[in-house]
Amino acid sequence: MFVTINRNIAEMEYAVRGPLAQRAAELARQGRPTIPCHIGNPQALGQRPISFYREVLSFLEFPARLARERTLRRLFSQNPAAFEGLTAQDFACDYVLELCDQMLSELRTGLGAYTESKGPQFIREAVAEYIDRRDNVAVSGGRRSDPDAIFLTNGASEAAKHIIDILISGPRDGIMIPIPQYPLYSAAIKRAGGVQVNYYPDEESGWTLNRSILEDAIGQARRQGVNVKAIVVINPANPTGAILPERSGREIVDFAAEHGLVIIADEVYQDNLYGAEFVSFARLIGQRDIPLFSLHSTSKGFYGECGRRGGYLEMRNPPRVKDSNLGFADVLLKQASVSLCSNTTGQALTYLMVRPPPPGSEPYQQFIEEKEGVLRELYEKATMIKAAFEEMEGVECFGRTGAMYLFPRLNVLPPGTTDFDYCMNLLETTGLCTVNGSGFGQKPGTSHLRIAFLPPRDLLERVLPEWIRFHNRYVRGVT
């Protein structure tokens, strides 16, 4: 039996789970050691979860254990000798126990029930407070975040798809996306039947933007009859890893204001800054009435809890819906309702992400050490890989390092070969799985690859020399 299927879905592409990832999985099944750097999946490469998060989640899962923990602590303090091999560190502290009590009391029915479609009120309130604190609104004079304009989502991907699905109302509707981009955006626009309008951050100046880059892109699209409705920004960027300079952010805001565009700000790497300051689009907009949807998730940062599919969407200054008495929030709520709610573990983790243990609390020291350890190590690994690029013929890497990716340009490739060929050969030769630049889009005539800087250092120490050797032979056509 044959069926016709939705052509948009059939044509949709998603390189980070494409042929390279599939070939790597095949090699792994054959017992070949591979290093999965094609995707930002830190715990798959050995990054340890933050203990504080996991300890809290374990009690939320099985609240019966809270009373037992208190009993054990009491018995231990009365008679430590009976607990040979255990120390006070092996028991949960008051802060964790009380936090669990408080979360369970807010959740009322634990993690097993559907929540409100948008997620529980107390978590949305905590997210709003986090945003205000992050953006220092008390000082900057920005608008306060509204808990009712926050939607908890299954990762940021779901949020992005919801907004794009709503905004694309016909085949001429377009959304601007940076090239290179994270393929979620091209796939979601394709699936919704809209037009992808490319804009090209300037690689050599560190993937920065200026007004003419944006005007060129929208002008060309409009001349082709495209109704441009929104602009996507990813900061820190994926796949380039570059941190957007504040000035480029301001260009986008002014540009969006002038052209009546919605800004979709993918800010999931806001904790992957390595010393730089994060300037959110909420802060850049300040008091101006520019529609903004900003996304965050529990998958990246130092938390790296990808599999939990936790995240949120914050809406500001929603556009009014033409020919309808529905507000934009009503429409988003409908979308959320059809999925009933996002998963509750992801919701709880989102709460913990925006409410880290405060200085002076019992878990604080360990939390900070784990957090800083993860971030320090990520940066060191990025630095190691960048140093290897110096030894590869014709490889250049631009932009201030952020997120968890490097996106080097391959200036020299053998005639007739592409960056896809390069990545496939690199995988076959060294086991290192990266993604070709063309999987994200790139300026015509250029070649790149994206690598997630996640493998443990000892693995990098082994594979980087192999990569350098591979590279310098490959580009000279030696195979």
Added chain:
Amino acid sequence: MFVTINRNIAEMEYAVRGPLAQRAAELARQGRPTIPCHIGNPQALGQRPISFYREVLSFLEFPARLARERTLRRLFSQNPAAFEGLTAQDFACDYVLELCDQMLSELRTGLGAYTESKGPQFIREAVAEYIDRRDNVAVSGGRRSDPDAIFLTNGASEAAKHIIDILISGPRDGIMIPIPQYPLYSAAIKRAGGVQVNYYPDEESGWTLNRSILEDAIGQARRQGVNVKAIVVINPANPTGAILPERSGREIVDFAAEHGLVIIADEVYQDNLYGAEFVSFARLIGQRDIPLFSLHSTSKGFYGECGRRGGYLEMRNPPRVKDSNLGFADVLLKQASVSLCSNTTGQALTYLMVRPPPPGSEPYQQFIEEKEGVLRELYEKATMIKAAFEEMEGVECFGRTGAMYLFPRLNVLPPGTTDFDYCMNLLETTGLCTVNGSGFGQKPGTSHLRIAFLPPRDLLERVLPEWIRFHNRYVRGVT
């Protein structure tokens, strides 16, 4: 600023989270006691989670606690006197500890990493084994379930949306759904821009089906130029709660085979049978080449873990894709990939759902007691509510009780009032939140409501007399 939005999304309706649910939330915020029977959300109404599931999940969250648990058990058995107030029952048994070790070893990187887009292989294998065991394929001679044709999903809703999104390739494509139906289906068809083709199970014979009902529906749709591609069946049914007789199931299979339709079988209530036998569509199809997508989730049954968004989709005999070298599985995989993977807690819970502790294992007795306790209580509550209908003027309720819903017909309503008015008045008067039959669709000229039989017995004992009183006044126009 104004934007046009996707009209399909703007027009989509989802009654179970509609005006009645919203009014109930408003009343609750005002401090009015309400009883949320508008949705099948058992734990929100006090149903206790199965301890076995939660204990395992708590260790998966925080594997560091596994070693401590073993130490505590050893210390306890050496010197129980030092553990005043605790008994052996307060510590995890070997079965649980070993299961956690085994799951963590299969997961390799715990719950924090993205998994394969379809979910981990070992969980898909366990699902396939469960299906074969459930359908007794060894004896019945059906086809074995293929782990590669199983996709773990964020609840069954996501699975249903994925299939419908793929199947609707243009505005004349239609999908048959039973009326009344669960609004996920009407909403998903609407969102995908397809045509909802209604068929009407026969209420008075217990919501059964015969061939002419199905032929009438497809004939009428085809005369209107609709290209009917699939038929949705929900068994046990939602919203009616009725269990589909095997003969009706066979009618659907024959009908689908003759007309070249895909069957989408929503079987999320397969454990809510209360003594009846579950006959899956996989079993009804047997060796025949009829395309089937069947859905299950961790939200219902005796597990009731709605908030976890766990579930799976099993595909059999996928149709071939016209004008494409993609298989149906490739397209489903693409859909899954864009969301990266379903949430890992839901995946782990799906594994536990299909791998209950075996007879003789340490957790077995408690597991069975909890399971049977939940199911017995659900059935008793359904019986209490049905008994109350006997005292309400002009209320009739058909079908063998399954799922967690009753869908009584309101034969007498005051002139000019609708079942929506009835439900809203019932909510305002008694705090009981139900959903009007028109929210699910119903035969023109009839009125119904859906109630989830979930409230604790003491609450039912209080509210049922109030409902009877309300009803008999309301239908006589006394307000």
